Amino acid sequence: MSLFRRLYARRPQFLSKRAQGGDSQNLRLPTQSRVVVCGGGVIGSSVAYHLAQRGWTDVVLLEQGRSLGCGTTWHAAGLIGLLRPTKALMTLSKYGRELYKSLETKTGFDTGFRECGSLYLATTQDSMIYFKRLLSLAKSSRIEAHLVTPKEANQLCYDHWIRTDDLKGALWVPQGGTANPSDVCQALAKGASQKGVTIITSSAVNSILTSNGRVWGVETDEGNIRCEYFVNCGGQWAHQLGKKSNPQVAIPLHSTEHFYVVTQPIKGIPNMLPVMREYDAGVYLREWSGGVCAGAFEVEAKPCFADGIPDNFEFQLLPEDWEHIAGPLEAAIHRMPALGKAEIRQQINGPESFTPDNRYIIGEAPEIENYFVAAGLNSTGIANAAGVGRCLVEWIIDGQPSVDLTLMDIKRFAEHHNEKSFLYNRVKEVVGSIYALPYPGKQFNESRGVKWSPLAERHENAGAVWCEVMGNEIVQWFGDGKHDNDENTFGRPRWLEFVRAELLAAWQSSALFDLTSFAKFEIRGRGALHLVEKLCCVKTNMSNYSQQHAIMLNEKGGIEVDCQLVRLEENRYFLLAAAELLTRAHHWIRKHLPEDQSVTVFDRTDDYALLSLIGPKTDTILSRAFDLSTLQPEEAKEADFVLGDFSPVILTKDKMQATSILVPAKFAIDVYDQLMKSNRNELIDAGMHAYNAWRVQNGLATWQRELSPYISPLEAGMTDLIDYTKYFIGKEALLSQREDGIKRTLALFRLEDPTGEVMPWGNEPIRKRGEEIVGVTTSGATFDVDSEAALCLGYVNLADWHNLATDKAIRDHLVEMENDYVIDVSGKAYRAKIVY
Incomplete structure (x- = not known):
């Protein structure tokens, strides 16, 4: 019996149109439900399970295939690893392990979990350094882990199953293991259905129905279901499912071919052989039904389904490709010589979806209220489906997960991330990055050059070394042509000598930073003041032509947006924020726009360039170039530069004496050239490494590092940005925190x-x-x-x-x-x- 037929035979029996003769009347499709979850893989089943655990049983789980898990879940390798690059992800993995151990007791359905341990093998010194970093993070997450010698690694593998003579060492995690993916999926679904969740297979979603930007129902091939919430757990189908609504929801992921091989039984192989991961070779090894499973995360993957996933693609695989996996397979045989002598039972080439930044896609879609997404787990779906499901349910019910998943929030993307060509080329590289060492500052090389500053040519001529943020090419530092951005190290990098010179200019003279990538919004209308007063906890009824550092809070007092607010007129504001906040800030502002249409928000990100000058000689430099009067701290002004044409700009100065020039993009080169021409010896170009160093030296928090919806301004050292004399979102939470x-x-x-x-x-x-x-x-x-x-x-x-x-x-x-x-x-x- 084939693998998928055995898995299909073991499924629990849920409502199925085909099983009941195909009569839609017999299906008893509910006419309404509080939540509709689309996708019956391990993630959708987890969401349904955790909704039921929270008492939300008025839930319908829809699966288009004939059985749960028939899309990509069934052919997963079933690795339950605990070590991840962040503490948040480790928390999710740790929770999943505990749940899978206990599900049989709770549901009567065994997940096949085995606590055989995980062994991470290092053949390079850099891998050992990374393992030491992981070990430190594991300890802070209360996960047991130990560095071991090559000899001890051999002993953990029952003395002779792996080659260890070329190892530098290893990291041993006793509580890691494996589970049966289909059994995990079915156990979660069983736990949901036992509490009253309705699970329907062979039922496709045709459209998500919306009104006034909010979900109100789901159209299926058997009728409509009215609902309050819709959850897209479509796996590799999530991207195209996002297009079945008005407006469409951008879910940037793309399928690639993903490979592993399974051998026939090997005599004497231990059932509890640890799962082995060798990042340096991009391979993993585990025991599988008396044989061995060897899988790969190859350097260059093979994207698939560029024109869409075929209809009825369930319990299906893609053609074998032995040439493509020859290199990783040789590395696996090198590590486990017995693999080279074993008979191969099957090569599994199963499609999986990957995101453009190798981070999950979770949260409420910015396009539609009450439309939630949990997808793109980048080949860790089995291990982290439990934690993701629980967190998404907390997001729906409590308004926020118990774990800070800001880095995985769907609102981190921009429009270009969802373009087919961008995704197709990027995921070629993403697959290999899963096992590649995450060197600080490491960049993707594919799908680059989406957006450039108007000053890009000037920067290139000055020796710029580039990085990418939200599609924007940004200067990291200015070098001498001998250094590039491919230096991989966990230690002190060579570029520090260049960054130090740039940083010294910011302290002693003046450094010019190109911040054109920043998000820029114009808020105007008769209700603009009232809106920004409600959104920002700082005093916003400031004088015209003034500037203020501002933050926007959620109801729990956490920081949703960190920005600079410039008031130009009574009901006209400019808002500047880090590039990563483009979608999030826009969504947050639009979410709170008054219904009387008294305020309009315009995205001006591409309309303006933004230059920032930092240093004690900045005022002199500006006056020398443009004959301007000195700006005072927190002052703003509009000025007209005559540079071959009429060129209005906005200048601001913050408390840290940084002066920003907001100039129409088409005049950016003129302004830049004028500045440099007038100040050849006192003004230098500087990149984001120097900007970050200056920021840290001044103790300034920034988004995705120190600031998130889980951090309050009291914790982040921003109490001077709170005006308790007025109303603002999150005020009650701050008052309570201040008291407690x-x-x-x-x-x-x-x-x-x-x-x-x-x-x-x-x-x-x-x-x-x-x-x-x-x-x-x-x-x-x-x-x-x-x-x-x-x-x-x-x-x-x-x-x-x-x-x-x-x-x-x-x-x-x-x-x-x-x-x-x-x-x-x-x-x-x-x-x-x-x-x-």
Whole structure:
């Protein structure tokens, strides 16, 4: 009996049109349901299960195929790993392991979970460094893990099943293991149906019905279902399912061919052989029904289904391709010689979907209210489906997951991410990145050059080294033509010498940063003041031609948007935010627009360039170039530069003395050339590495590093941005937190390192009083200009602190505390002093 027939025979029996003769009247399709979940793979089943666990049983799960898990779940390799690159993902994996162990007791359906352990093998010194970083993160997540020698790795593999003579070492995770993917899916579905969830197979969704930007129903091939919420768990079909609504929902993922081989039984192979992952070779190995399963994450993958997934593609595989996987298979045989002598039972080439940045797609779609998505788990669907399902249900019911999944929020994408050609080329590279070492700053090479600054040619001539953010090509630093962005290291990179020169200019003279990639919005109309007052917790009824750092909060007091707000007229504002906030900020503003249409928001991101000058000589440089009067802190002005044409610009200066020039994109080169021509010896170009270093040295938090919907301004050192005398979203939550006291605070650390080699990059555990982990770093990769010592920002847990409601009170208390902190960088502890 073939693999898929055996899996199909083991399924629980749910409502099926085909099983009941195809009569839609016999199907008893509900006319309404609180939630409709589309997709009966492991993710959709997990969402249904967790909805039922929360008491939401008025739920319908629709699967277009004839059985649950018949799309891509059934051919997954079933690896249950616990180690991930972030603490949030480790939390999801840890939860999934615990759930799969207990599901048989809860549902009567065994998941096939085996706790055989996971062994991560290193053949290079860089892999060992990365494993040390993972080990530190695992400890902070309370996951048991141990570095072991090659000899100990051999012993864990029953003494002779792997070759270890070329290993540098390994990382052992005893609680890792495997599970049967189809059994996991069926057990979750069984647990949902036992509590009253309706599961219907052989029922396709034709359209998601909306009104006024909100979900109200689902049209199927058997009729309509009215609903409050729709959840897209379509797996590799999620992208095309996103197009079946008005407006369409962008879900950027693309299918690729994905390979593993399974052997016939091998005599003597242990049933509890650990799962082995060798990142350096891009392969994994596990025991499989008495034989071996060897899988690969090849450097260049093969995208498929560029013209759409074929109809009725269920329990199907793609053609074998032995030539494509020859290299990874040779590496697997090298690691496990017995594999080379075994008879191959089957090559599995099953399509899986991948996202353009190798991060999950989770959350409420920005296009439609109450339309949620859980897709694109990038070949970790079995391991993390449980955690993703639970978090998405929390998102629906509680308004926010219990785990900070901001980096995986669907609102991180821009329009270009969903374009077919972009996805097709990018996923070729994404598959290989899953097992590639995640060097700090490592960039994708495919699907680049989507957006360029008007100054790109000038920057290229000045020796720019580029990175990509939200499709924008951004200068990392300016080099000498001998350095590029392909340097891979966890230590101190060679480009520091260039960044130091740029940073010195920002402190001693003036440095020019091209921030054209920033999101830019114009808010205007008779209700503009009322809107920004409600959205921003800072005072926004400021004088015309003034500027203010502002943050927008959610109802829980967490930060949704971090921005610069410029008031030009009584009811006209400009809002500037980091490029990563483009979709999120636009969605948040539109979500709160008044129904009387008294406010209009315009996306001006592509209309304007943004230049920022930082340094003590900036005022002199500007006046020398353009004959301007000096700006005061938090002042803004409109000016007319006559540069061959009428060229209005907006200038602002913030509290940190950074002066920004917002200029129409077509005049950006004129403004830049005028600045450089007038100040050849005192103004230099600088990139984002120097900008980040300047930011960290000043203790300034930024989005996706220190700021997220889970961080309040009290915790982030932003109490000066709160005006409690007015109403704003999140005010009640802040008042409550101020009364109860904060539990963590952002701190700036200086590391003590006599060698001058340490480089914190973020995600390093912060310890105090021996082994007690009290926090984690958020930003690093910087240094103090004067001392060359490494600096980093990080949150410190302060569960015993109360009534420290101002930044000054917090910082005064920090100064009084003992400086016995250490920061674990790649497995080595460095003493760290809190700067403030």
